[in-house]
Amino acid sequence: MNCEQFEAIGLDVDRESASGIDINEHAAAIEHANTCARCAALQESWREARVELRALRDATSDVGAPLRVEMRLRQEFFARNRALKFRRFALASAWLLASAAMLLIGMNWWNWHIDNENLSLVGDKAPVKANPNDTASATNVTPNPAVAAVDNYPNEPANESTLIAANDAEDFTLLPGSMAQEIGDGSVVRVRMQRGALGDLGLPVNEERANEWIQVDLFVGQDGQPQAVRLPQAQ
């Protein structure tokens, strides 16, 4: 080992913590220090400096930051935490309010939707009031346009135009030989029959259309005999 190499690693010889020099280098450095006066003096000088460095280290080994630093930090931590809590609370409240508002809006919309549906359903199913002006034509067993529609398409499903029996005495045509009576004394029965069957009830029938199926409302008296007939109106 020469002096230059000794300068590079020789001062680590006394190190307690790992310095990375191996045993051979360590031995060589000690051997060189024993033979070279300059390097020995350098090593001695470093040892002295090291003692002073250790004294400096020992003197400052138990110092720590003053208590005021901890106090300041804790104060800051407290303030930040409080602000954070407040922010979280405000955020949670805002979300809660927004959720409640959305829920309320949703419920209102749902109610409105249901009401609307019911209204439209009721509107769809609402019976059409019989037009008093049609009484005369009904009396003559001349179907009104709505009934004619039924008459023209008797085999069609009834969902396109629903026939509803109105529970009143309007538009009924008395069957021959029947006495006029209040509707409360009998009941209205809706039946499906061939047009020709009207002839059996004493009503005039067009023979060409005698096989057509039609729906009629029969006013059945208390004796069970039909008293009057009515062609129901299509909706």
Add this chain to the structure above:
Amino acid sequence: MKEERFGLPTQGTVAPGDKRISEDIRDDVLLRQAAKGDEDAFTTLYRRHQAAIYRFALRMTGNAWASEEIVQDVFMTLMREPKKYDPERGALAAYLYGIARNRVMKHLERLPREVRLDDQNESAVHAVAGLTNVVTPMHWAERQERMEQVRAAVLDLPSEFREAVVLCELEELSYEEASQRIGCPIGTIRSRLHRGRALLLAKLEMLRDVPRRFSAAR
């Protein structure tokens, strides 16, 4: 509570009325608790690491006020951004040391080299005044003077050499530990330490009027 000496409190100072958290709890667990607002967890973390950071800052800057600010900065950063610490990347101590190192370097860059740091009221030289085994006032004064020379010589080193000397000679870290802290290869540490020692010896020998033996220019 130990008495403060010359404005520099000793390690382990405890504020009155503090709750104690078990020392066994890991740093990352404490940090998670602190992030959720647990003040005791934060205080425990602070007390666990503040002294090492303060000592490093003090040895690097030689200024108690600056060291105090650096410690405060480090823990403020931890308080503000606890999620920046990733336990998988290393120990919290190393992370805090990294922040402290950045702050120290910034502080040293800000300060002109000519300013004598020990002119401050609470300089480090006063911190070492509480020496034991002092035989006579003269002996005390000599020792103080020597210590001051060493301290001045250390503080006069360029920051990268000073850091190597502080870590390897004062903190007594191994080269490997020092390289991990600084984040450079071991060879760099060795080289910086070699230069640092050379400059330190040269300064000390110059101060004591001893002929130079070390080729510091290497």
